[in-house]
Amino acid sequence: ILNVEQSPQSLHVQEGDSTNFTCSFPSSNFYALHWYRWETAKSPEALFVMTLNGDEKKKGRISATLNTKEGYSYLYIKGSQPEDSATYLCAFGDYKLSFGAGTTVTVRA
Amino acid sequence: ETGVTQTPRHLVMGMTNKKSLKCEQHLGHNAMYWYKQSAKKPLELMFVYNFKEQTENNSVPSRFSPECPNSSHLFLHLHTLQPEDSALYLCASSQDPVSPRGPSGEQYFGPGTRLTVT
Numbered sequence: 001i002l003n004v005e006q007s008p009q010s011l012h013v014q015e016g017d018s019t020n021f022t023c024s025f026p027s028s029n030f031y032a033l034h035w036y037r038w039e040t041a042k043s044p045e046a047l048f049v050m051t052l053n054g055d056e057k058k059k060g061r062i063s064a065t066l067n068t069k070e071g072y073s074y075l076y077i078k079g080s081q082p083e084d085s086a087t088y089l090c091a092f093g094d095y096k097l098s099f100g101a102g103t104t105v106t107v108r109a
Numbered sequence: 110e111t112g113v114t115q116t117p118r119h120l121v122m123g124m125t126n127k128k129s130l131k132c133e134q135h136l137g138h139n140a141m142y143w144y145k146q147s148a149k150k151p152l153e154l155m156f157v158y159n160f161k162e163q164t165e166n167n168s169v170p171s172r173f174s175p176e177c178p179n180s181s182h183l184f185l186h187l188h189t190l191q192p193e194d195s196a197l198y199l200c201a202s203s204q205d206p207v208s209p210r211g212p213s214g215e216q217y218f219g220p221g222t223r224l225t226v227t
Contacts, residue, residue: 043199043220045218089152099151
């Protein structure tokens with residue numbers, strides 16, 4: 001089991017504000033870093049799979065960066081909307097993913 | 110709709126019961142996974158199947174018995190469970206062939222089965 005940590009555990013954001021949060025993972029033997037969004041009562045949904053150091057990916061207002069040498073990834077939400085409220089999970093590994101506990105984002109209208 | 114379905118969505122069973130969880134993926138993927146999420150804990154990988162063959166058993170107790178009759182279906186047979194086995198059980202699938210030391214593609218998750226053991 002690989003140690004994957006996410007911080008903060010939760011955060012509240014005013015609608016329209018931007019926010020970001022962190023995923024930390026072991027910096028040795030890197031394979032891939034996944035980000036998932038998990039809305040209440042729904043299935044986790046893949047956002048990004050990142051494999052290269054320095055990689056930056058974007059989907060709409062959500063983007064992510066990756067630093068494999070120091071073992072962290074940031075997820076950014078620009079101009080938060082109520083529909084962005086969810087738990088964001090990161091996962092590290094080859095096909096055997098180790099998940100973090102998630103960052104729960106609540107966007108207040 | 111994710112293309113991965115799970116039944117039942119909720120299950121309450123006694124410790125002496127035998128039940129099965131079913132997962133079906135309609136995405137043509139080659140690999141399927143069982144995960145467990147206990148209260149306030151991260152998702153934990155239980156089993157991995159690649160082209161119907163089990164490639165990973167993450168030290169799961171034998172009271173959990175997986176079955177993968179084909180690449181589209183995955184079952185988790187449950188017997189003599191304990192109350193601490195109460196959790197959300199998620200199924201997932203992915204396109205890429207599973208191989209050690211190789212990154213996998215994104216996984217597609219089902220909605221989960223909420224299991225309560227009384």
